Amino acid sequence: MLAALAVVALATVSGGAAGGWVASRDGAPGGTPASAAPVPAELVTAAGKTVPGVVSVLVGGAGGASASGSGFAVDDQQHIITNDHILAKGRNGSVTVELPDGRRFAAEVVGREPRSDLAVLKVPPSAGLAALPLAKPGATRVGEPVLAVGSPLGLPGTVTAGIVSALDRQVRLGDNRHSAVQTDASINPGNSGGPLVNARGEVVGVNTAIATIDGNGSIGIGFAIPIDQVQQTADTIIGKGG
Template sequence: MFKNTKIIGALSIALALSPIGNLAYADATPLIGALSQNEEGVPSLAPLIEKAVPAVVNISVNGKKSLNQNALDIPDEFKFFFPEIQKERKFSALGSGVIINAEKGLVITNYHVVDGADDIKVTLHDGRVLKASVKGQDEQTDFALLELESPKNLTELKFADSDNLKVGDFAIAIGNPFGLGQTVTSGIISALGRSGLNIENYENFIQTDAAINSGNSGGALINLKGELIGINTAILGRSGGNIGIGFAIPSNMAHSIVDQLIANGKVSRGLLGITGTEVNEDLAKNFDYHSVNGAFVNEVLKDSAADKAGIKSGDILTSINGVKISNFGQLRAKIATLGAGAKVKIGIFRDGKEKEVEVTLDGDKGHTVASNSSNPLFEGATLSDNDGKGVLVSDVKDNSRAARYGLAKGDIITEANREKVNSMDDLNKILSKKNKFLALKINRKGMTVYLTSNY
């Protein structure tokens, strides 16, 4: 996973690989605190940490994962001659988690911590070890909800409102780095709304300089009130170690996903129905907009949520529910995780004036736009589900990145990187993987066409 000198990676620790031959929350006791004094009268975070740490758990998993046989560079017609190559490999891994409902034993963590796990054990701060099962998960936001067996005498963390965070706020990270056991580090919020890192499909990260390392995945990022402000997820570093740049899923995003997983067992993406791009200095100057924050609207899809709310191409979207947005990626992640049917207020800059409109978000059964998605090759293309028979390219803008890639209106995408594509969900899952090469198999007017490109 780590290569060259610039690393962006998930934080769970793989401990062992076998040889190839083997195959609505309960009321919480508030965790209050700030910078207190210890018994000697010296300023200390210890009183706060003592209350928060019991809610953060260590997670150990065992399971099997499929081997990517395509990586072996063996053509399909020759794989018959290599039956000894196993399709699965056993693995063990460690990560972290946060108890968010003590009564029901609900724990949140990262999807990649428990992905493929057959056996999940959670070690509490007091040494107890409880079995856990996956209650719900969402690969595209790297999020999982676990349920503990026979939960008793647990401590939970309360969600903070991450929309209230400011750069410079103090932050404390708690987790299980390198399998050492619970470790506490501190720092500040370094940046908000980070996206475009290709870690997840929907990105709206909190960046912090609190030391985060491998094994911190799923652990807590808290404020000085002992409230959960984020779920530690990834790091940027030269060798997989901390260099002061860590990323966490905001608590509001986590809270919304948890609510949907509990209510429906899945996440129903919210859709606005636009294609767009980032606001740069030249664009802002051309539209008399005095900022580079926000999301520029290139196109509004007919009969979409945005269309019904009166959003127009050429608008600059500036806020969601009164909270400023930094970029298109942040807008996309927030809209998606608010969920289908959610009513949101969108701030708009148009013709030198600011206004606000209310939008009822669409669900993901209709058109789904890949423009500005995790794969830039789709910029300028409009995609939609094709009744379970692939993904339809319903439009491609002239001279767009998608047109230069070779996509054409009417194409039906049936495979991506040699994986079957039946729907937009399938395509998005493939695109969310850390891969800088894309090969599409396309049905074009009854003919099979392959498009390949690095990006």
């Protein structure tokens, strides 16, 4: 009998980590690590360009409810793209953005589009975030290498690598159906809203959900909202909200 396959969004709720082993920030498990395959130099360069523009999104709601995820700067006006479900799971509470250097800023919610699961935030100019370049719509190809960048399980600046596994994958999240970029880059709770970038450091999608068997975490099937939809929705929100 096949185990039940579910698609789940990736906000971390109330600061909790899903089951399984989680490393502390200061240490690593014992034993001999497995040999890693060589990492292409262009991915190292892409990671270095991307991490400075990626933030942690922290939402505090009523009754102590909270949620966290990721986001990234999209222009020099300090607009940040993230997932709407992070705000919803935080019960629409106050939003704080934590930068890679540890500074925190209260964020304005410029606008939200729940059907697309996208939201746009804005922080003061003093944040000085570097905007990430966006890939050209329609340019993403199956098999090309990609990086997922974000704050899984509260670990900011985490970078994982994989490939584009499929395009136009139909995925249902809640009451809405999405056409998604599928990837095998490891993504976990807290990656929501973070960028999926190609080897040139261009954003090809917004990491949003994973497939999981019986709720047991990532199985190497993740989904990102494609950049053409992201750009269209963000432009509309920014145009309305400033």
